[in-house]
Amino acid sequence: DTGVSQDPRHKITKRGQNVTFRCDPISEHNRLYWYRQTLGQGPEFLTYFQNEAQLEKSRLLSDRFSAERPKGSFSTLEIQRTEQGDSAMYLCASSLGSGGGTNEQFFGPGTRLTVL
Amino acid sequence: AQKVTQAQTEISVVEKEDVTLDCVYETRDTTYYLFWYKQPPSGELVFLIRRNSFDEQNEISGRYSWNFQKSTSSFNFTITASQVVDSAVYFCALSEAGGNTPLVFGKGTRLSVIA
Numbered sequence: 304d305t306g307v308s309q310d311p312r313h314k315i316t317k318r319g320q321n322v323t324f325r326c327d328p329i330s331e332h333n334r335l336y337w338y339r340q341t342l343g344q345g346p347e348f349l350t351y352f353q354n355e356a357q358l359e360k361s362r363l364l365s366d367r368f369s370a371e372r373p374k375g376s377f378s379t380l381e382i383q384r385t386e387q388g389d390s391a392m393y394l395c396a397s398s399l400g401s402g403g404g405t406n407e408q409f410f411g412p413g414t415r416l417t418v419l
Numbered sequence: 420a421q422k423v424t425q426a427q428t429e430i431s432v433v434e435k436e437d438v439t440l441d442c443v444y445e446t447r448d449t450t451y452y453l454f455w456y457k458q459p460p461s462g463e464l465v466f467l468i469r470r471n472s473f474d475e476q477n478e479i480s481g482r483y484s485w486n487f488q489k490s491t492s493s494f495n496f497t498i499t500a501s502q503v504v505d506s507a508v509y510f511c512a513l514s515e516a517g518g519n520t521p522l523v524f525g526k527g528t529r530l531s532v533i534a
Contacts, residue, residue: 336521345423345510345524346464359521394464406452406518410464 305329307411309395315417316385323381324414328397335378336408337370338394339363346394352378385418392416421446423513425525432501433533440496440528442511448472452518453487453494458527459507470494471518501532 308327316322328335333354338346349368350360354375364370367385372378382389392415396408422445432438444453455467468478470487478485482499498505508529512522 338522343526345512345526346522348521348523351521392462396464406514407454407466407469408522409466410456412461412463415462 307395307397307409309393309411309414311414312412313415313417315419317419318387319384321381321383322385322416323379324393324395324416325377325379326395326397326411327377328395329409330376332397332399332409333375334398334400334408335372336396336398337378337380338396340392340394340413341390349380382416385416387418390416390418421448421451421513421515421520421523423511423523423525425509425511425528427528428526429529429531431531431533434503435500437497437499438501438530438532440498440509440511440530442494442496442525444492444494444511444513446492446513446515448515450515450517452514454512454514454522455485455494455496456510456512456524457507458510464510467496498530501530503532503534506530506532 310325336351337349340346348361349364350370352372355372367383370380392413394413395411398408424443451472453470457465475487484497486495508527510524510527512524
């Protein structure tokens with residue numbers, strides 16, 4: 304049973320460049336979440352999907368951010384024209400379903416982004 | 420608005436001591452879930468426990484125990500006989516609408532267990 308995987312684990316880029324991260328959830332999980340964590344803070348919600356539908360986007364998700372989950376399996380998070388303030392750990396999580404006893408989220412190892 | 424407060428930023432204990440991590444939450448919802456996650460130095464968040472708003476029974480799992488009190492909006496976490504491997508950042512989190520909303524995390528408590 305494989306857990307949530309994320310690729311790459313680390314990304315260093317120059318300001319203004321575009322970056323894309325990938326998340327592969329646990330295979331039978333319908334929900335996929337993206338969070339961002341900065342140093343000394345708890346994870347902050349960015350967006351989430353139920354299968355291929357993007358159900359909610361946080362106000363933290365500026366126009367430079369876009370996320371997709373085209374076939375309801377893996378997801379990508381793209382950041383265009385990166386800024387130094389985008390430097391953070393980007394976490395992906397998945398859960399079996401919504402509510403009740405299926406809502407615990409399992410997290411991947413994260414992608415650490417450094418914008419120079 | 421939902422909010423989770425972990426007032427203790429850092430705690431340091433000597434191995435074998437008991438330690439309690441505090442979590443206070445705010446929500447107007449009546450059906451919600453509370454969670455605890457552990458983030459060891461490797462960085463990956465590890466799920467520890469889920470508790471729904473209708474279940475105020477305390478839970479014990481090995482050296483870990485959780486005390487949920489709706490009257491004080493608290494969901495505290497106690498580690499008994501702490502070990503060095505318990506050193507990590509611990510996060511409390513809340514999900515409203517019967518667990519249908521994304522998690523709202525506290526800022527975390529960094530626990531250092533010294534041998």
